Amino acid sequence: MGGVLLWRGCTYPAKLVEELEALLRVLNHAKVDFSILEDEKCCGYPLILLGRRDLAKEIAEENSKKLNKYSLVITPCPACFRMFSQFYPTLGAKTPEIMHVSQFLHKLMQEKRIDASELKPVKLKVMYHDPCELGRHMGVYEEPRKILAEIPGLSLYEQRFVREKSVCCGGGSLLPVYTSSLSAMVAARKLLEEDRIPEDLDAIVTTCPQCILNIRQGIRWISEEKPINVRVYNLAQILDMSLRGEIQ
Amino acid sequence: MSEVDAIFEKYLENLWDATQDDFLRLALSRAVESYRRNRNNAFKRYPYIVEKAKQLRKIKEYSIDHMEELAKETKDIVEELKGNCIIAKTPEDAIKYINEVVDEGSLVIKSKSITSEELHINQHLEERGCTVYETDLGEFIIQQLKSRPMHILSPAIHVPREKVAELLSKMLGKQLPPDIPTLVGEVKRFLRQVYFKADVGISGANAIAAETGTTFIIENEGNAKLVTGLPKKHIVIAGLEKVVPTLQDAMLVVEVASRYANYKAPSYVNLISCPSKTGDIEKQVVYGAHGPSEYHVVLLDNNRTKMAKDPVYKQALYCLRCGGCLYECPIYPLTAGHFGYLYMAGLGAILTRFLIGGIENAAPIAYTCLMCGRCKAHCPMEIDVPEMVLKLRQELAEAGLTPSWVKEGVEAITGIKIR
Ligand code: SF4
Numbered sequence: 001m002g003g004v005l006l007w008r009g010c011t012y013p014a015k016l017v018e019e020l021e022a023l024l025r026v027l028n029h030a031k032v033d034f035s036i037l038e039d040e041k042c043c044g045y046p047l048i049l050l051g052r053r054d055l056a057k058e059i060a061e062e063n064s065k066k067l068n069k070y071s072l073v074i075t076p077c078p079a080c081f082r083m084f085s086q087f088y089p090t091l092g093a094k095t096p097e098i099m100h101v102s103q104f105l106h107k108l109m110q111e112k113r114i115d116a117s118e119l120k121p122v123k124l125k126v127m128y129h130d131p132c133e134l135g136r137h138m139g140v141y142e143e144p145r146k147i148l149a150e151i152p153g154l155s156l157y158e159q160r161f162v163r164e165k166s167v168c169c170g171g172g173s174l175l176p177v178y179t180s181s182l183s184a185m186v187a188a189r190k191l192l193e194e195d196r197i198p199e200d201l202d203a204i205v206t207t208c209p210q211c212i213l214n215i216r217q218g219i220r221w222i223s224e225e226k227p228i229n230v231r232v233y234n235l236a237q238i239l240d241m242s243l244r245g246e247i248q
Numbered sequence: 249m250s251e252v253d254a255i256f257e258k259y260l261e262n263l264w265d266a267t268q269d270d271f272l273r274l275a276l277s278r279a280v281e282s283y284r285r286n287r288n289n290a291f292k293r294y295p296y297i298v299e300k301a302k303q304l305r306k307i308k309e310y311s312i313d314h315m316e317e318l319a320k321e322t323k324d325i326v327e328e329l330k331g332n333c334i335i336a337k338t339p340e341d342a343i344k345y346i347n348e349v350v351d352e353g354s355l356v357i358k359s360k361s362i363t364s365e366e367l368h369i370n371q372h373l374e375e376r377g378c379t380v381y382e383t384d385l386g387e388f389i390i391q392q393l394k395s396r397p398m399h400i401l402s403p404a405i406h407v408p409r410e411k412v413a414e415l416l417s418k419m420l421g422k423q424l425p426p427d428i429p430t431l432v433g434e435v436k437r438f439l440r441q442v443y444f445k446a447d448v449g450i451s452g453a454n455a456i457a458a459e460t461g462t463t464f465i466i467e468n469e470g471n472a473k474l475v476t477g478l479p480k481k482h483i484v485i486a487g488l489e490k491v492v493p494t495l496q497d498a499m500l501v502v503e504v505a506s507r508y509a510n511y512k513a514p515s516y517v518n519l520i521s522c523p524s525k526t527g528d529i530e531k532q533v534v535y536g537a538h539g540p541s542e543y544h545v546v547l548l549d550n551n552r553t554k555m556a557k558d559p560v561y562k563q564a565l566y567c568l569r570c571g572g573c574l575y576e577c578p579i580y581p582l583t584a585g586h587f588g589y590l591y592m593a594g595l596g597a598i599l600t601r602f603l604i605g606g607i608e609n610a611a612p613i614a615y616t617c618l619m620c621g622r623c624k625a626h627c628p629m630e631i632d633v634p635e636m637v638l639k640l641r642q643e644l645a646e647a648g649l650t651p652s653w654v655k656e657g658v659e660a661i662t663g664i665k666i667r
Contacts, residue, residue, distance in 0.1 A: 041662075042663060047658065049619075050666075051640075051641030051645030051646070052645050055667075059662075059664070132622075136622070136624075136625060137634075167578055172618050173620070174615070174658070175615075177654050178256075178615050178616065178651065182263065182616070186578050186579060186618070189582060193581075
């Protein structure tokens, strides 16, 4: 069949609707012809984390049939991205080409389907957080940074530990399900002690739904003692703001 | 609550308490920053250490693939040089051997050895009427407090000076101020009397060179020099994975482990190959000159050969115990050793599973590990902890050792009923 499939992942439609809508707007703006599966199911990654490869394999086989109807699958979720790219082959499930959305958006910019001249200033001071699944586990560090570098008006705060040394937000590996308070504390410590976010930081930008949710938990945790006003965006939201010329 | 859930609940309660201990938090965040500062300085001074770590990884790979042969080679040469060596399959075998060497009622001094904890050696010796003193300052404090180590290199990382002063005041029967140099001096004075009376010294090993049977011990305090040098008998307790082929290889372990443990150079590296001896009178060799007259090497298997045969878990045997991964872990600085059993954090989950504690004690640690891979990015041996923890979680799921609420959580996320 061919064509592009946007695989949304479980978290965006369930918990991050605004963030997902921003991505859809950007894709539509670039006139990307893409499909969405109404009956999209879990990619199976949480089962891998649980230790149930057997169940993950069943899902992988089922999903593989759907994915293979397309020539390219893009996803905003690094866990799905890793699951399809790294684990599906070991589970005997074939897939077409898989891209993380940040890679795809970067490609759109290179191909000038999103042109730099269309971008309006986004006057924010932001920090980019490398999600573990996307960075250390999948080696994608450059594309998100290159996209951010194109946004006029944006100022970037570079924290102490980035790329392969970046500090995990605490939202992965089912820890929030096992003990949510520890997850939030990990995020709080990361922001304050490891990243040492400055007082004038407006926002943290990242490329993973789990990171968005958990960093927000961390900010809440910090704010219980001393309120801080930092927003957390996904990368596509920044691009969306820049295309629309308004800060959300 | 199910029995399985109870294991996790108890562990998590303890973990939570640790996170609420403000002093522990402060001590750990200071330790993390000072570790980083020192390590960066050491790396700046010796930038080629990264290259050396890569070389060492190859040597460790070879050594683990030839672990049993190298142990045999060690045993042969140690015995040829008039020492004794046993390859102990189980902790019980090791204890049996040690019981033969250590007489009842002996005074035993120890320098740091985590491996010896796999034997619960102190408890066994005390049951036989022996008096045992840990001589590493941190270990000494922990032993006297009847607490547990909270870091593999700095076991007393969680104990503030005030608490040490209180402890020593009680022990020594005099009022001591919470002044660190004073406290160190008091422990030194106390242990000095013990060293000269001790019958047996027990140490660990950072590496053992198979070609000469030489034990390498890295230390800063100077206690290991005394423990291995003064008593009549010296027993080394080391895991099989500590053996590398040559003296040069063992020296490379020393270099890499110390730099990654944040030292430019440790104060001492002790090398011991056989009992002390002299041939100064008529060239007739007499064993037992100034140093110990007996050198016993206990090479402990305790599931290590099993780990070595597993393509994933065998990486855990490359660990040099530099402790770096703990400082760089996103969780450890919030919880210290409570995120662990005897061995800590993600790697600790694997070692707990195989070496001490077993699968039930490994389970709650394995579910705490974020599998973020930050430890791997800092590890001199590039040990892939996430890969190992993932494998362990599979074993846990098979053994039914998953907290019910995590299972339910995954059901809710995936919409799949978990059988
Ligand atoms: S796993 Fe690596 S970083 Fe951690 S203690 Fe062992 S050698 Fe050091």
